[in-house]
Amino acid sequence: MNLRSRLRIGVIGGNHPKPEFLKLAYDVGRLIGRNGAVLVCGGLGGVMEEAARGAKEAGGITIGILPGSRTSDANSYIDFALATGLGYTRNSLVAMNADVLIAVDGEYGTLSEIAFGRIYGKEVIGLGSWDIKGMTRAATAEEAVELALKRRP
């Protein structure tokens, strides 16, 4: 079960997305799971929870990197919950631990993860998210995950 040979796709987005993005996050997660990639996220609600739910329902594996110091804060679709106690500073670690990132909607927290993704040289794919120089845009969940899967080693 060594997961290090699998592509890790980070899904970033907020706790309280606009409603239409919840379905999109779920679809992104489902496609990640179906394709055998590992989902990395911030472990909480909203986009993070829906993406993790999608991944689990497709038989995937999920990692949640939490701001707090208790793994019990993780949503119920997280396999590996990692507590950091770093608060929002943990956003850097979410970006660091993904091979490629998909941003779904998102506010300033997501923006910080996009920025760290680019700092760390990761491709960042946007789905109705911030429009930042150097990001790749996708129109659908399918397109976003397809683009991300190209990063497979």
Next chain:
Amino acid sequence: MNLRSRLRIGVIGGNHPKPEFLKLAYDVGRLIGRNGAVLVCGGLGGVMEEAARGAKEAGGITIGILPGSRTSDANSYIDFALATGLGYTRNSLVAMNADVLIAVDGEYGTLSEIAFGRIYGKEVIGLGSWDIKGMTRAATAEEAVELALKRRP
């Protein structure tokens, strides 16, 4: 010399800005120093160094929050160098330790600091920097510092 009653203005921007921004950073720093505010920055070169040089030449006080684990990495205009050993993750702490931020030019590192500034509810003033929703734009160093000084408690 208790500095906690003074306004702390963060100046964020990269190690290798476009040349015209070096003079702007210097002017921002000088005005911060002249007005008795404390300059907070990332402690390294480029925008950070020019802003700190300006602040010191105007008799100000400067704090540098460094990515590495050695205070000797700080540029020579930093009074209080704080080593973090956190790498780029320290960007969160730069934003956390300023009452208001002025972004001068800047790449993805600066973008992460803008994002953290907004996460932490700080006003972020842009001078030829990223154009992010919720930021305030200024056209000159004078205007930027004047706007920042309004945050005085």
Next chain:
Amino acid sequence: MNLRSRLRIGVIGGNHPKPEFLKLAYDVGRLIGRNGAVLVCGGLGGVMEEAARGAKEAGGITIGILPGSRTSDANSYIDFALATGLGYTRNSLVAMNADVLIAVDGEYGTLSEIAFGRIYGKEVIGLGSWDIKGMTRAATAEEAVELALKRRP
């Protein structure tokens, strides 16, 4: 494969233990794996590697929380490698992410993890390690893991 219901046992100890402790670390890891607990460690060599090797050979699951920013630094027995980029500061996160800790030999890095374990209210079991007030002592790998398993929820 939700691992959050499983006991997480942290094994802490250095990269360069006294040789007799390598076998002990391996035995601790093997017993952890055999008993269905999850092994949490710092992900590098020495005690960390031998414990992870033991756990994997017994069919267990291993998590490595790394000081550097690349998951490729992990030893080859780590299933979930988490990069932090925090340097030694990551020792806090190793302690935070275990329900109970077993210290095998160890130098100052291990001592910091013992201290954080106690700060976070975790039982810390020592096997030829530091003799710190509040730790539990064990004489053998069997005894150490047996004590740790009592923390099962």
Next chain:
Amino acid sequence: MNLRSRLRIGVIGGNHPKPEFLKLAYDVGRLIGRNGAVLVCGGLGGVMEEAARGAKEAGGITIGILPGSRTSDANSYIDFALATGLGYTRNSLVAMNADVLIAVDGEYGTLSEIAFGRIYGKEVIGLGSWDIKGMTRAATAEEAVELALKRRP
């Protein structure tokens, strides 16, 4: 006012020391201030506050590296309060930012700072604190500060 040429002495110890250690912490701080060294501490109460009070009353300069995300948490004798939002994980940064450490009394938090001090190759002087291999023991505040001042560059 460049402080980087001055020796930085970290004073570590808990929020709730045994009462006789408050006077000792105050004396240590006073001697640090009188000798022109900079006091670095965790910025909160107990040993940290008494040491900072002593340093200020002797005309010294004090830095507090705080666990929380608000500088207003600092005790009133801190000149430079640095918020980290890292919780206990900030203990690593206290040790990193001192040239030499004096431990006064102290519980597990102090133990973690002693450990990080040794990890980072700093001399750690104990005053009624933990008895850890590699520490130097002092019997009085005077002796502790005298030993620390020898680390002057």
